[in-house]
Amino acid sequence: MPDVLDPAPYDALLLLSFGGPEGPDDVVPFLENVTRGRGIPKERLKEVGQHYFLFGGVSPINAQNRALLDALREDFAAHGLDLPVYWGNRNWAPYLTDTLREMVADGRRRILVLATSAYASYSGCRQYRENLAEALATLEAEGRELPRIDKLRHYFNHPGFIEPMIEGVLESLADLPEDVREGAHLAFSTHSIPETAADTSGPAGQHGDGGAYVRQHLDVARLIAEAVRERTGVDHPWRLVYQSRSGAPHIPWLEPDICDHLEELHGQGVPAVVMAPIGFVSDHMEVLYDLDTEAKAKAEELGLPVRRSATVGADPRFAAAVRDLVTERAAAERGKKVAPCALGALGASHDVCPVGCCPARAPKPAAAGADSPYA
Structure with missing residues (x-):
């Protein structure tokens, strides 16, 4: 072997x-x-x-x-x-x-x-x-x-994760009516989380406004948008948006919500939108309900043509x-030198989560990290 x-x-x-x-x-x-x-x-x-x-x-x-x-x-x-x-x-x-x-x-x-x-x-x-x-x-x-x-x-930035999503966006664009296709916007969607959780995501050195969570999603969105431009010749405007908020209303969560974003785009005269759920590995319930049910219902109410691209699955x-x-x-x-495969500006992620990475509100033991009690 x-x-x-x-x-x-x-x-x-x-x-x-x-x-x-x-x-x-x-x-x-x-x-x-x-x-x-x-x-x-x-x-x-x-x-x-x-x-x-x-x-x-x-x-x-x-x-x-x-x-x-x-x-x-x-x-x-x-x-x-x-x-x-x-x-x-x-x-x-x-x-x-x-x-x-x-x-x-x-x-x-x-x-x-x-x-x-x-x-x-x-x-x-x-x-x-x-x-x-x-x-x-x-x-x-x-x-x-x-x-x-x-x-x-x-x-998130491995080519085998990125390429199927690029293909999904291209297929969704091709499925739009020809008269609205070129002007379509791309809405890259992921799960909203509390702003405090986003700000402390990733290793401590990456904490700050949005933390690693937002930066990683933005890098993936840019990679997909650039690939779509290279393969179609059209520079589609895009934005990272959020869905599936479930917290108390007084706690700030990442925004804008996908449905609010669709309303905003419609008000600007945008002719069509492709919703790309880049934050999800498969078409599970939050994709089927929050995008395929709620967001599509909002788009239909607005008279805004939308398509939802596939997840990697x-x-x-x-x-x-x-x-x-x-x-x-x-x-x-085994002690060998490896060249991790990763696209975009952020490079390959760490193999072992360091102390202080994505901290919990109430500290609890966590395995498979530098602070694991089960080394």
């Missing part, structure tokens, strides 16, 4: 995701898991869960993760990378702790983690690391041998990118 495809010292990859309900009876228990510790009444959770009930109580995220698992396994096998792939969720079955139990029982001792979040933020990185620490603490209390766990770096180029990330990290762990 070529050395570049040697996964050593790792003996497994764990796909770590958010999870979602798979039927109407799952919705409220799932939301109870998501909001545990916040004291939200069950009746309020039923109201919050209405967008799940619109889709039969089924979030598409689990099916999308199964498709990604298949794509990863197929790619690894085709390229001679002998590394089993497991799957665990934060908030629904298969639960992370159960999956780690299974991995330990299977003899896995050096585990790499791929989180379904490409960018730096508390909820997109450190919270997953906290979940890993909680799961390891449970296994430790059960007297099990603990594996060593490392997390793959942020992959289980695209073979993304699966190949994961293979690249795995072999890159494995080689580095």
